[in-house]
Amino acid sequence: MHHKTEEGINQTMVSAETPGTILLSDEVVDFIESGVSIIVGVVGADGRARGGRALASRVLAGGAIRLIYPAEGNSAISDTAQSGGPIAVTFSAPMSHRTIQLKAMSTRAEEPEADDVNSLTQQTDAFAAVLRAIGYAPSFVRAFCARRSQSFCVLSFLPNAAFEQTPGPGAGRKL
């Protein structure tokens, strides 16, 4: 198989100096901070994959990404942040189907900051408007928005790979 995969990248530390860290273009940063659907893949202690959902993201100047996710229902993500395990995060806009996946070999649990709260509010407001526009039931949108008022956690990671995942023949292409 000639497909280039990300297994070859050997990284254990989250650090701006880590070789292999990728810097996202301003356009991609704008996209992932615009209020999109964010889903997360991690690996449980048993070695099996686990899925979860995050609510907002922030891309810092050095390329690190802070991911803001609800504590409730996301124990696999919290465990990963505590143990520093690898992560995959997919950002998708329901209207355009544009989808991007970022991967990192390690993560770090972070203390929430004021800017995290601002991003959480702005991005979930924007995403709720999209959900309403595409016809989700008001009760579903309200339940989505209610999740941000519950306790949330933050983790950070330095992406070492970014993939185009918009459905179609180009899916899987490295950015």
Add this chain to the structure above:
Amino acid sequence: MEMSGRSEDDATPVLTLDALRDCFEGAVPAVLATVDPGGTPNVSYISQIQYVDPGRVALSYQFFNKTRRNILATRTAAVEVVDTLTTAFYQLDLDFETTEAQGPLFETMKAKLAGIASHTGMEGVFRLMGADIFRVRAIRQMLPPVVPRPVPQVAVLPALCRVLADMARAGTLGELYDTALDAIARHLGITNLMILVPDNTRGALDAVATWGYAASGIGAEVRLGDGVIGVAARERVAIRIDHMSTDYLYGTAVRDRVRAEAGPGAPESRGVAFPGLVHPESQIALPIIWQGRLTGVLFAESPLPLRFRHEEEDTLSCIAAALAAHAAALAADDDPAETPKALAPGSFDTTLMMRHFAADDSVFAGGDYVIKGVAGAILWKLLRAYVATGACEFSNRELRLSPELRLPTHAENLEARLVLLERRLREKALPIQMEKTGRGRFRLAVQANISMQEE
């Protein structure tokens, strides 16, 4: 299956796959997480999760991507699903078993995926390569329900009881068809319905009973494999579509093809217009199967999306099973044959020219298409007997044994074809009508001189 849904409170029910089927209706894309052999996770959306049985689900395999490679390499995955009615979240640990690239499950998923693609603007992008079947190893509730489950407008089980009770009163096959559709409409509130019966000699089904359409459409043809009806008949599996897709719409293209195939020899269109809704959003077709043989298709549609969910599918499947059994019982006990009373054909003021095209057994009265296929062959045989000998009393038994009708070995569905013929003659208001004279017996009532022409 390990069920970790049980909380410390013993009153909390154990989570079962059967109880989570509403999560698989595709309204909110599910999250699919996999891991590669090196321990790197991958996460993507999954368009479609299909309930297979109480222990298994199938995921749509559309692209050979990283997710697919991970599944093949580690044979594990996890999906997180949302019940959009209650907003509860569940995570399922999955063990990969096998991929099916054809057959009933594949076709069920292909039809649903076409609906999802249509609904999400992904027609032409989403294409089902296979149905990946997984055993569900564990189910965990990640977030509890927030919104109370809505009270259903129809309590399905008592409604089903009423439908079956009504059906049990039918004394003839024609009555059974009509009673079933009327009862489904009244008790379940489903208002656009059809029963179609297969004609294997020409690979098609004919509408024999309809409910809720401007034109009855009795005799309208659906080819095997066309639309949800044709696929349900070919694969003998329930086919449901929640958002209409042009791939499955029994629309103009199919109608045009049917007419074009009739060829220039036909004096006019050899068919009856399909009576279906012009803009359906939901459609469901259930095979009616008796002793392993397809004896019909029960079809329902609605202008509303997501009208038929798992519960409606199960309910209509029960009704299809009851239809099969009841129809078989009605066909089994013919009255003993009486001595046919042969009289000379009567003499009338008007003469009706009947024409028969041997290529497809289509029969025309004057210039009007009446019927084709096995039912057409039956009509022609009856008319020949009548014109030759004056015979007008017939039994299903003699038709079943008639070599010229080309009935399949078991002569299945003869009764259904007779119902179809009787209804077409009535709709065309021809001076040839069929009257039931007993179980498995009928009379041809002719009120015109008949001239016959073989084309």
